[in-house]
Amino acid sequence: MPDFKLSAQLKGHESDVRDIVFPSPDTIISSSRDKTVRLWRKTASKPPAFDDTIIASSSGYINSVAFFPPSEVVGPDGLVASGGHDAIIEVKKPLAIDPGNPEQAPHLVIGHAGNVCTLDVSPTSSYLVSGSWDGKAAVWDSKTWERTKDLLHEGSDNRSVWAVLAYSEDIIITGCADSRIRIFNLRGSDFEVAPKRSLLTADVVRALCKLPTDLKSQHPSGAQFASAGNDSVIRLWKLDGTQVGSLYGHESFIYSLASLPTGEIASAGEDRTLRIWRGKECIQTITHPAISVWTVASAKNGDIVSGASDNVVRVFTRSAERTAAPEAIEEFVQSVKASAISQEELGSVNKANLDGKEWLETNLGTKDGQQKMIREEDGTTSLYRWSQSLGAWDLVGTVVESAGSSGRKVTYNGREYDYVFDVDIAEGQPPLKLPYNLGEDSFQAATKFLNDNELPISYLENVANFIRENTKTATLGESSEARPSTNTYSQETPQSKYLPHTKYLDITTGRLDAGFRKLKEFNQAHIEAGNKHISMNPDDSSRLEALVGALAVKTGDRKPGGIPNVDNSKQLVFNVLTQWPYNNRLPALDILRCMAPWPGVASLTDYRYGNVASIALRGALDTEQPIEQNDQVLADFLQNKVDWSRVNANNVMMALRAITNLFSTPEGRTLVAQEARAIIPMLARVAGVGAGAAGGRGEPIGQSNNNLQIALISTAFNYACLTYNQRQSIPNEAIDLGLLSQILDVAEVVANPKYPTPTKQNDTELLFRAVMTAGMILASPGETRELGKAMLVGEWLSTAAKGCADPRIKMVVGECSALLKRD
Template identity: 30%
Template sequence: MAIPDYKLSAVLCGHSMDVRCVATSKEYCILSASRDRTAKLWHPEGVKDYRNVVTYKGHKNFVSCVCWLPPCEAFPDGLVITGSNDNTILGYNLQDATVQITLESHENAVCFVAPGRDSGILLSSSWDSTAKVWNINNPSSIPVTLKGHQAAVWAIVELNSGLYATASADKTIMLWNKDGSQVKALTGHTDCVRGLAVASPETFLSVSNDASIRLWTNKGECLNTYYGHTNYIYSISMNPSVDPSCFATSGEDGAVRVWSRGECLRAVPVPAQSVWAVQCLENGDIVTGSSDGIVRVFTADPARFADAATLAAYEEEVEKVQAASKQEIGGFKLTELPGPEVLLEPGKSDGQTKLVRRGTNVKCYSWSAAEHKWNEIGDVMGSNPASEGKIMYQGQEYDFVFSVDIKDGAPPIKLPFNKTQDPWVAAQAFIHQHDLPQVYLEQVANFIITNAKLDTTQTTPASNGFADPFTGESRYVPGSAPARAAPAADPFTGSNAYTTAAHSDAMANKLIPHDQYIRFDQANLKAIFDKLKEFNGKLGDGSVALSEAQLENIVKLGELNSTHSSETLALLKKILEWPKEILFPVLDVTRLAVRNKEINSALFDTTNGPAFIQYLLSFLTPDNIPANQMLAMRVLVNAFSALAGEMLVLAAHESILHALLCLTALSNNAQSFNAFSALAGEMLVLAAHESILHALLCLNALTTSLLLNLSVALAQQQDTSDLADCIVQQLNRTTDDEAYFRGLVALGTLLAESPNKLQIQAKLISNVQLNNRVKKDAAGQDTRKIAVCSREILRLL
């Protein structure tokens, strides 16, 4: 068959944020759903143009999915169906956008909606780990719930055999009978399964974050696996107008791919990092929704190609995006580097290093034969051909920006470097800047030499004419000066952190952008042990109490460098099942334990970790006990202490942001305090390490701490609009200075480093309440760090 040559046909602008879903309705119209909380109907005008004729409003959060439900008995004109992060499904009149039905059975964000094969049947799936089957002819009836997945359910389809198939973030596909009973679990994908499509009367297709497509029989046998994408695949749509086996896919590699009989016929570039959704039209055209907020239509019919000027502008956009994606790290293209799955394989020799792609970032790992594990060295950032081989860091251009782990348990520190510099001088400047012990000089210099791939014959530490930039003498050598202890001041609360007005610029540079994860370390292990022992003695209903020695071993897991056995870790997991009324000391041990890399890896592994994340999220609801809310949030903050926890928190960040948006600050809710007054006295037992009762008044500070860590991790990602939205809302409702300050740092970090900072700028400028507050704080002198941070944000705007 002739390979179709798809080109741009139309560009549909109107959404102000990511377009997460596209679908079709009657009369060849296009439906789109966006994070701007709306859905839109686009009507074809002429041969290749579309016009936005209706906008559907009513959701209180992102609109994540949309579909057309054909006419049925109850709604003879059909319905436009939308699902949202506000946990609801709305059904609209197609023409005038009036809300006809509201469905509220899901307990978390609704991420997928689609019509069933029978009239009036609607399918939905959610982050609450379930899918549901609704009878719209009787909207008040109880939906059939498909419950069995361990993580978010991203899609559901009805197969020609009459079974339902669901795709989940737990890496499985499940088949279900119509009564909701489970038939079979299908395994094979190695990452989150994002989309499904019926391929034929006997088969269906699945797409996954593992960048693969699988063809299955309706009975669950995997017939084939197709590869072609280089990153996550988010969406799939059949295109039978080309041929019965033709389909299109889209994903995180900035392209739509057209397939037939398992072969990728064409890759159509899209000038956006994330192509969230793809939909094939009846005429063979392909529609996409992407992270730049634009709906695009592509066609293989020359009669519907866009005009020459539009095509030329589009090709220029594509070239710019592709040039940015060719960023090189240590001589390797970013897209050519392996993902974190390579760390599952042991190293071949002690000291072996690997560069690992993590989204748009790269981290360096070193194999420790003694510990039998990969240890993270730090971030590695390289040159961008689009900017003449340089990258920007704090307003200056560098060949590399490394992130160096100086001390176990402490966050890494950024180290910018140009190839024209002497690595030993750069290392000495780095040590001087951060007041580090002089004994680190050789370690830092060798790190630069290795990762910048410098000629070692030109970089020996012997005197060769280079002068120490601080004394004028030859460079320092290890041990030539007494070691100085690095200051322990917390940059947020330390008394020596940021002081006089004369250093405002230096203070701003240290504050924004922030590049280190924060962590909650303070604890009184004896007080925690006493509380665990007290609650352990009160267990009833046949629960088996632990011995005092077992409890002591569990508490020792909270020591930063603790040694532990698998039996003790299993006991910790067991007491995490205690009743929620007595759970808070267990959560407190857990938030300390996850600082340990080995414990972090065990709790947040790919097998049990997603369920553990959902367990923590279950406490972040307005009706939960404040102590559990506070400590679950601290566990999530401290999860960033190691790779496993960091990866899973980032994978679930949309669910976390949704929970934070829904969580009302209980410090302003007198009823919540009264409801738990009986526990207040018990909570004060832990006052020595940090009173949980006092923490209720600081819940906003915990929220902004978690948002700050997410900002550090995601600042350079293409899509941070949901994170920025959450930060803005949190800043508008907090009155606590420390919480407000951390929120400002988080927002400033996004403004300084986000590739889509224009969206964040527009959000801040348009938010009158926050905009006025930032301007007022920038002019004030009462709280120095807030004033400096506010001025820096205004400068970035």
């Protein structure tokens, strides 16, 4: 059988291509970190050419995509489902061109609390299955888009579900960051489905694929599905949990697997390669001019398609008729040869001992994909890879030195460093820059990096290890001998004192441009639907775009006079929040969230709906469309008007971010203090606790939504901080112990959730903010300490600290214990 050759290179995405489906030989659907989903249709056969159309966009990276084939269930055009960093799954027709038509409007499937990193469709299109960073996998009915099953991943500590496979109508298989594969049987199950089998592998599982079982194309091993992940091994499995084979050849993470009609397997990974496997042998290795080959898929005609970190979608074929023009193939070959490979990717290298190019002429490779570094005549180092089918060594690229290994310095923010690493703290987020000089204590560098980027201290050990691993072959003369031992770091670190913390929290990070694009999409739909009474005209849209541009400046660059021309645009934001349909308000809430910390914003009002805090909460909680004007004060509205069963957790999250940010200015603190009797009981209601909670005690809102929980506890902390600061300036001022007790209730339930299970919160940043909230109340002068004792705060603080490795939490709990012991 001939080798695969390049058929087409599809260029249009502006960032990494993260996922691909190949529903027909003439159609490709791809998702990307550029926050779009693109539909590619073949426009010419010789040479093959494709045109692309953006069919979906999001406010965050889109990391997963799936396709429902045409059927009676989903219609003649089929459906495209996509998910990503905004935790929302969007399902829409691939050819929808009229957003104002209700039948063509996308379904927004909401339920996950983290990046939706994997999707799959059942064989008959009856359901969609999703996996997320929130450690959950869920099944969604394709008729109603209701969540019909939760696939339980107990014991995974909320680690990401990286891969889902709808093997059949009844069987679903998942791959998880806890190194386990779980096999679920939906037949006769309740809403919560426990796995029938849990298979432990050697490392994180990132990819799954179903293998053919018919006699003609079944795998020689008898395997029914395959898995792969961080250990660089493809494992072959039967559904009874028996492992029947392993495929070795990749040299880094494997991100994606696909089954070909021939029974062969295609795999893609971090070693820049796409590999083809027949039986247990790798028969072809296709090197890409990219660091990561993120995804691979196959079509019924046997062609395969890849998506990579160089933003390009590539089609490969065995058909001579579908092969690209010779000049296109040569361009691809040269781009591979010209690509640079960091020496750090290949480990320690002694260049003096490298063989010269003549070695390639006298030595054959032992397996396809075998790598060999060669010293070229000009002194440079090149990486070659053996092609079994060609019987030759292919040039992969030039190996380049890091700054640390060569002695050259790298300039970052005006200073020179031995290294400036790109660190991927979270997939779906841009890499962060980590500068480092040899001889510097890795823990000190890691701590500074975390503080500069406002990241949880729980990452400290991982970041320090990253520095050590990536600099262990470098030296700095005598200074390296003076490097302090990392084993004694924690003992040498001075004890910190966290209480009191008098600075208010804010949540101002994030990009508004993507959200504004979504708002414009909603507005265009209203225009085309004839909803002119609520839609914006071109002048309105321009004014709002100018506002978004003004809000994009950094904190230190804000003008003392406040937001420029805010009076020209504020009412547009208020109108969207109160007049638009409930599910369209999130982008406007995000704009208000970014307005809130600016001087003067807390003084803005609407004659119908009141102050900024009132508008934010009414827009997030009142599901009527439009919101009826009423004379109720905010506290009465929250107590009597809100239908909590219909509230959207993401809207609540964004409104609480706005409330949190209002604490940034003196006038904002005055406003939230005036509305404390409305807002604090509302916080308790969102948490599902507190006898005085607005609307009465009820089920919590968005308890699994990490972003909402951060916004909730940040608002609670700011109220605790406000109490402390006010007591410092006016020691004898009356204090509302009832409101403080509700703040303590919120902190307790965030630290140790009571609903739906009594398990401790796994997110250490949430836990830290919760114990700090309690600590600030205990640190306030007066009767607050007695309130803490009466509410047994010490007990839940002790429970929260048990088994937590974050040193900040243990330290704050210790400070709280000392405060509770005072008279």
